[in-house]
Amino acid sequence: MxxxxxxxxxxxxxxxxxxxxxxxxxxxxxxxxxxxxxxxxxxxxxxxxxxxxxxxxxxxxxxxxxxxxxxxxxxxxxxxxxxxxxxxxxxxxxxxxxxxxxxxxxxxxxxxxxxxxxxxxxxxxxxxxxxxxxxxxxxxxxxxxxxxxxxxxxxxxxxxxxxxxxxxxxxxxxxxxxxxxxxxxxxxNFKAWFEKLERHAFNIRKEIPILEVVRNVVIQMISILDNKEVELFIYRESDFEIRYKDESKRERVSNLSDGYRNMIGIVSDIAYRMAILNPQLRDEVIExxxxxxxxxxxxxxxxxxxxxxxxxxxxxxxxxxxxxxxxxxxxxxxxxxxxxxxxxxxxxxxxxxxxxxxxxxxxxxxxQQIATPQMSSRKIEMFKVANEYFDKLERLEKGDISQEEIDSIKNRLDEVSAIYDDNMAYVAFLERKRLITESKL
CATH class of the missing domain: 3.40.50.300 (P-loop containing nucleotide triphosphate hydrolases)
Structure with missing residues (x-):
C-alpha cells in the first residue's frame, strides 16, 4: 500500500x-x-x-x-x-x-x-x-x-x-x-547529516541529489523571507553560511535573529526528515x-x-x-x-x-476579545482616569458633600493628574476643567 x-x-x-x-x-x-x-x-x-x-x-x-x-x-x-x-x-x-x-x-x-x-x-x-x-x-x-x-x-x-x-x-x-x-x-541531527553529506560530496567532487533537494528548500524559504535571491547555503566551520546573489559577503546563520533561525530550523528539519524517510524519491521527496x-x-x-x-x-x-x-x-x-x-x-x-x-x-x-484594540493600554488608562476625574468634579460641583470629602477628592485629583504629567495637553485640559468647577464652589 x-x-x-x-x-x-x-x-x-x-x-x-x-x-x-x-x-x-x-x-x-x-x-x-x-x-x-x-x-x-x-x-x-x-x-x-x-x-x-x-x-x-x-x-x-x-x-x-x-x-x-x-x-x-x-x-x-x-x-x-x-x-x-x-x-x-x-x-x-x-x-x-x-x-x-x-x-x-x-x-x-x-x-x-x-x-x-x-x-x-x-x-x-x-x-x-x-x-x-x-x-x-x-x-x-x-x-x-x-x-x-x-x-x-x-x-x-x-x-x-x-x-x-x-x-x-x-x-x-x-x-x-x-x-x-x-x-x-x-x-x-540535521546539522550532522548535512555536514556529513556535504563533506562526502566535496570528496567525490559530485553533487548528492538528496542533499541538494534539502539545500534548495532552505534556500527557497530564505529567499522568500528576505525578498532577495539566495545563491548559497553551506556548512562551514561548525556553522551554516548564506550568500545572496550579487553579494560577495556571506552571512553566518548564528548571527541571525531568533525568528530567522527558528524558521530555518523548522524548514530544514522537515526536509531532512523527509530525505531520511524516503531516499528512494530523490528529487521528488519534498513534493x-x-x-x-x-x-x-x-x-x-x-x-x-x-x-x-x-x-x-x-x-x-x-x-x-x-x-x-x-x-x-x-x-x-x-x-x-x-x-x-x-x-x-x-x-x-x-x-x-x-x-x-x-x-x-x-x-x-x-x-481575541481585546477591548478597544485601536487604543494603546496607556490611552485606555488615560480614558478611565479622565472619566474618574470628571465624575469627582461633578460631585464637587453639586456641593452636597462634606469638606472632608472635598479635601479627599482634591487629593485624588492631584494623584490622577500626576500619573500623566508627561502629557501636557491632557493635564492642561483636566486642570482647566478643575479650575472652572472649583470657581463655582
Missing part, C-alpha cells in the same frame, strides 16, 4: 490534562488553534503527538520512548479541599481516540492509560488493526513512502549551548522518526511526502511581516504536509478562513466568521 496522503482527520480527548472531553476535527492542509493563555492549546498538540505516537508504536523497530507516551502529569485531576485537607483524584482511564486519513480512507488510532500506576499505555489491537496492517506493509516494502511526523515546541532551538553536533552513523529510514515527537528537540507537522506558537520571534507570510511559505514548500499550529498572532489569524481555525473556549468549535475578511483590529476585538 503506497501512502500518497497522510493527515489527521479528527481527535477525541478524554481525561487528558485539563480536558474531561474534547472532540476536534481538522482541515487537511493547515489548522490554526487559538485561545487565551491557559486555554489548553499546547495540551491539544501534546495529545495529537501522543496519537501520532500510536503510528510509531506499530513499528517493530521503533523504541517505546520514541512514541510519546501518556504520563502521570497528563492525567486530569480534581483537587478537593475538605476540612482543610487537600485531596487529589486522578481521573482514569485517559483515552485518546483519533482518525487518520490515509489515502482518503479513515483509519482509527486509539491510545489509553487505564490507571495511574500503569507504566505503559496500550495500543489496543482491535481498535488499531487497520493501522497495524498498513505499518506491516511499510516494513516489508523498501519503495513505499513513509509519512513525516514532526513536533516543534516553544523550546525549539537552532543552537544549544554546550552541545556538540550529534554523531551521524549509518542511517536507516526509521531514523527519520528519531525524536520527531519530542517538542523540546533541537536541530543537531511527494505527506504527513503531519505540529508547531507550537508559530509566530515565535517572528516579525509581523513574516507572520503574515509564514503559513503560505510552509504550505507552498511542503504541499502534501498537514500543519497544525497554535498562535496568538492576529496577523496569522488573518490569513485563515473560518474552517481552518479552532478557538479553544466554551464551544471549542471553528469560527463562524471569516478571518481573512477582518482587519487586525476586528480580529483582536471580535476573536
Amino acid at each position: 503506497q501512502i500518497n496522503q497522510f493527515s489527521l482527520h479528527s481527535i477525541e480527548i478524554k481525561n487528558y490534562k485539563k480536558y474531561t472531553s474534547l472532540p476536534l476535527e481538522f482541515e487537511k492542509n493547515f489548522m490554526l488553534i487559538i485561545g487565551e493563555n491557559g486555554s489548553g492549546k499546547t495540551s491539544v498538540l501534546d495529545a495529537i503527538a501522543t496519537l501520532l505516537g500510536g503510528y510509531l508504536q506499530a513499528f517493530k523497530d521503533i523504541k517505546a520512548d520514541e512514541t510519546h507516551s501518556i504520563y502521570k502529569p497528563d492525567v486530569r485531576v480534581d483537587i478537593f479541599d475538605i476540612d482543610e485537607n487537600i485531596s487529589v483524584k486522578y481521573n482514569t482511564p485517559v483515552e485518546l481516540m483519533g482518525k487518520f486519513s490515509i489515502n482518503k480512507e479513515l483509519v482509527d488510532v486509539f491510545r489509553t492509560k487505564e490507571n495511574i500506576t500503569s507504566s505503559r499505555i496500550k495500543l489496543p489491537s482491535e481498535d488499531n488493526r487497520k493501522l497495524k496492517e498498513i505499518v506491516s506493509v511499510l516494513e516489508k516494502e523498501d519503495n513505499l513512502i513513509y509519512p513525516i511526523l514532526s513536533y516543534h515546541g516553544t523550546g525549539r532551538l537552532w543552537e544549544q549551548e554546550n552541545k556538540r553536533t550529534a554523531k551521524m552513523d549509518k542511517l536507516s529510514r526509521l531514523d527519520g522518526y528519531k525524536d520527531c515527537l519530542n517538542a523540546k528537540s533541537n536541530y543537531r 511527494k511526502t505527506s504527513g503531519v507537522v505540529l508547531i507550537d506558537e508559530l509566530d515565535l520571534h517572528l516579525h509581523p511581516k513574516w507572520q503574515r507570510e509564514i503559513v503560505k511559505i510552509l504550505t507552498t514548500l511542503f504541499p502534501k504536509v498537514q500543519f497544525i499550529a497554535t498562535s496568538h498572532s492576529p496577523f496569522i489569524i488573518q490569513t485563515q478562513t473560518s474552517k481552518s481555525i479552532i478557538k479553544l473556549d466554551q464551544s471549542n468549535e471553528a469560527l463562524d466568521v471569516n478571518a481573512t475578511e477582518l482587519s487586525i483590529e476586528d480580529i483582536a476585538e471580535d476573536i
Whole structure:
C-alpha cells in the first residue's frame, strides 16, 4: 500500500490534562488553534503527538520512548479541599481516540492509560488493526513512502549551548522518526547529516541529489523571507553560511535573529526528515511526502511581516504536509478562513466568521476579545482616569458633600493628574476643567 496522503482527520480527548472531553476535527492542509493563555492549546498538540505516537508504536523497530507516551502529569485531576485537607483524584482511564486519513480512507488510532500506576499505555489491537496492517506493509516494502511526523515546541532551538553536533552513523529510514515527537528537540541531527553529506560530496567532487533537494528548500524559504535571491547555503566551520546573489559577503546563520533561525530550523528539519524517510524519491521527496507537522506558537520571534507570510511559505514548500499550529498572532489569524481555525473556549468549535475578511483590529476585538484594540493600554488608562476625574468634579460641583470629602477628592485629583504629567495637553485640559468647577464652589 503506497501512502500518497497522510493527515489527521479528527481527535477525541478524554481525561487528558485539563480536558474531561474534547472532540476536534481538522482541515487537511493547515489548522490554526487559538485561545487565551491557559486555554489548553499546547495540551491539544501534546495529545495529537501522543496519537501520532500510536503510528510509531506499530513499528517493530521503533523504541517505546520514541512514541510519546501518556504520563502521570497528563492525567486530569480534581483537587478537593475538605476540612482543610487537600485531596487529589486522578481521573482514569485517559483515552485518546483519533482518525487518520490515509489515502482518503479513515483509519482509527486509539491510545489509553487505564490507571495511574500503569507504566505503559496500550495500543489496543482491535481498535488499531487497520493501522497495524498498513505499518506491516511499510516494513516489508523498501519503495513505499513513509509519512513525516514532526513536533516543534516553544523550546525549539537552532543552537544549544554546550552541545556538540550529534554523531551521524549509518542511517536507516526509521531514523527519520528519531525524536520527531519530542517538542523540546533541537536541530543537531540535521546539522550532522548535512555536514556529513556535504563533506562526502566535496570528496567525490559530485553533487548528492538528496542533499541538494534539502539545500534548495532552505534556500527557497530564505529567499522568500528576505525578498532577495539566495545563491548559497553551506556548512562551514561548525556553522551554516548564506550568500545572496550579487553579494560577495556571506552571512553566518548564528548571527541571525531568533525568528530567522527558528524558521530555518523548522524548514530544514522537515526536509531532512523527509530525505531520511524516503531516499528512494530523490528529487521528488519534498513534493511527494505527506504527513503531519505540529508547531507550537508559530509566530515565535517572528516579525509581523513574516507572520503574515509564514503559513503560505510552509504550505507552498511542503504541499502534501498537514500543519497544525497554535498562535496568538492576529496577523496569522488573518490569513485563515473560518474552517481552518479552532478557538479553544466554551464551544471549542471553528469560527463562524471569516478571518481573512477582518482587519487586525476586528480580529483582536471580535476573536481575541481585546477591548478597544485601536487604543494603546496607556490611552485606555488615560480614558478611565479622565472619566474618574470628571465624575469627582461633578460631585464637587453639586456641593452636597462634606469638606472632608472635598479635601479627599482634591487629593485624588492631584494623584490622577500626576500619573500623566508627561502629557501636557491632557493635564492642561483636566486642570482647566478643575479650575472652572472649583470657581463655582
